[in-house]
Amino acid sequence: MNLILTVFEIVAPVFLLSGIGFTWVKLGFEYRLQFVTRFAMTLAVPSLIFVALMQTEIPGGDLSRFTLATIAANLILAVVFWVLVRVLKLEQRTYLSPLIFGNTGNLGLPLCIFAFGQAGLGYAVIFLAVTALFSFTYGIYLVAGKGAFGKVVREPMVWATLLGALFLWRGWETPLFLTNTLDLLGQMAVPMMLITVGVAIARLTTHSLGQAVWLSMLKLAVCFALGWGIAVAFELEMIAFGVLVVQMCTPVAVTSYLLAERFNANSDAVAGMVMVSTLLSVAALPVVLAMVL
Numbered sequence: 001m002n003l004i005l006t007v008f009e010i011v012a013p014v015f016l017l018s019g020i021g022f023t024w025v026k027l028g029f030e031y032r033l034q035f036v037t038r039f040a041m042t043l044a045v046p047s048l049i050f051v052a053l054m055q056t057e058i059p060g061g062d063l064s065r066f067t068l069a070t071i072a073a074n075l076i077l078a079v080v081f082w083v084l085v086r087v088l089k090l091e092q093r094t095y096l097s098p099l100i101f102g103n104t105g106n107l108g109l110p111l112c113i114f115a116f117g118q119a120g121l122g123y124a125v126i127f128l129a130v131t132a133l134f135s136f137t138y139g140i141y142l143v144a145g146k147g148a149f150g151k152v153v154r155e156p157m158v159w160a161t162l163l164g165a166l167f168l169w170r171g172w173e174t175p176l177f178l179t180n181t182l183d184l185l186g187q188m189a190v191p192m193m194l195i196t197v198g199v200a201i202a203r204l205t206t207h208s209l210g211q212a213v214w215l216s217m218l219k220l221a222v223c224f225a226l227g228w229g230i231a232v233a234f235e236l237e238m239i240a241f242g243v244l245v246v247q248m249c250t251p252v253a254v255t256s257y258l259l260a261e262r263f264n265a266n267s268d269a270v271a272g273m274v275m276v277s278t279l280l281s282v283a284a285l286p287v288v289l290a291m292v293l
Contacts, residue, residue: 006293007286010114014107015282017191021198031199040192045105046160048186049125053164054173056122062237063168066123069234069244070130074100077226077248078138084218094266097142097259098273099219101135102250104128106193107281111246113190115289116239123243129161131247135255144263200254201278204271212272216252216280219273223248224288242292249288251277 025031056063081099085092102108105128112124136155166172173179206212227248231241252273261267 003290003293007289010111010289011282011286013114014110014194017110017194018107018198018201021195021200022202023198024195025199025202033196033199033203036192036196040189040196042156044185044189044192046156047182048109048121048189049129049157050160050164050167051179051182051186052118052121052125053161054167054179056118056168058119058122060169062240063122063126065234066236066240066244067126067130069230069236069240070127072234073227073230073244073248074131074134076230077223078134080222080226081219084222091266093143093263094260094269095215095273097139098252098256098270099215101131101139101253101256102223102248103197103253103278104131104247104250106197106254107278108247108250110190110194111250111285111289112243115246115293116242119239120243123240124247125161125164127243127247129157132157135253139256140259143259143265197254197278200257201275204257204275206268206272206275208266208269208272209276211269212276216273216277219252219277220249220280220284242289245292246285246288249281249285251281 021031078096078100081096082092085096085099090096104124109121109124109128112120116123132155167174174182224245227245231244236244252270254274257267257270257274259265260270
């Protein structure tokens with residue numbers, strides 16, 4: 001009973017805030033998605049990442065092992081789904097990106113904060129940074145047929161990660177007034193990201209729900225098994241183990257839909273996967289959390 005209550009306390013704020021965004025749009029109220037997303041990714045999320053890394057008390061060896069595990073997980077996941085997409089004779093431009101990339105920012109980051117605290121946040125931002133780099137390069141290449149390496153160096157989230165890692169390595173800290181300012185900006189990130197998920201889901205439309213159901217279940221099963229296996233193989237400690245598995249099991253990222261729409265892939269099919277996998281996560285992520293807590 002205590003475990004059930006703990007899991008509920010973790011997941012309830014996540015899905016309630018997403019529900020607020022969903023309801024807000026369905027009631028006809030204005031929500032400037034482009035502005036909020038840009039503000040979050042330019043200021044709020046980078047501030048959260050930088051302060052989390054600068055202030056983390058996770059030993060350097062544990063962070064290095066987790067980073068290697070995250071890189072391995074993303075690479076193996078890409079290979080596994082590449083094989084499955086070819087075996088199932090699905091269009092690679094449409095389906096491979098949403099199968100590989102989960103919503104590690106908008107959903108994964110808040111879940112890890114609520115479930116594992118400050119230490120979990122440190123691991124979660126490492127996972128987010130690695131998957132973001134992978135998404136900005138290989139992910140865009142999958143859909144557009146060309147890379148976007150220049151975009152990586154222009155992303156504030158990338159620089160926040162590098163600077164945070166540098167400050168952590170050198171034991172530096174920003175002046176207190178600047179730390180407090182960045183901390184306040186970072187605190188905005190979680191509610192903004194979660195509400196934005198609800199808004200994005202509310203605005204999606206699709207007619208491809210049938211295929212989306214079994215693909216979403218396949219993604220969850222593969223990601224859970226792979227995440228658990230890699231966490232065991234790298235002998236991650238409990239919090240790192242939990243963060244890796246949770247981040248691997250996050251639903252399809254909304255950015256996969258935006259990329260499909262921008263580069264003329266089958267955006268309707270991707271929208272179906274975003275919607276179904278997000279709804280599936282409402283039931284699946286509490287179970288995943290119960291298994292790793």
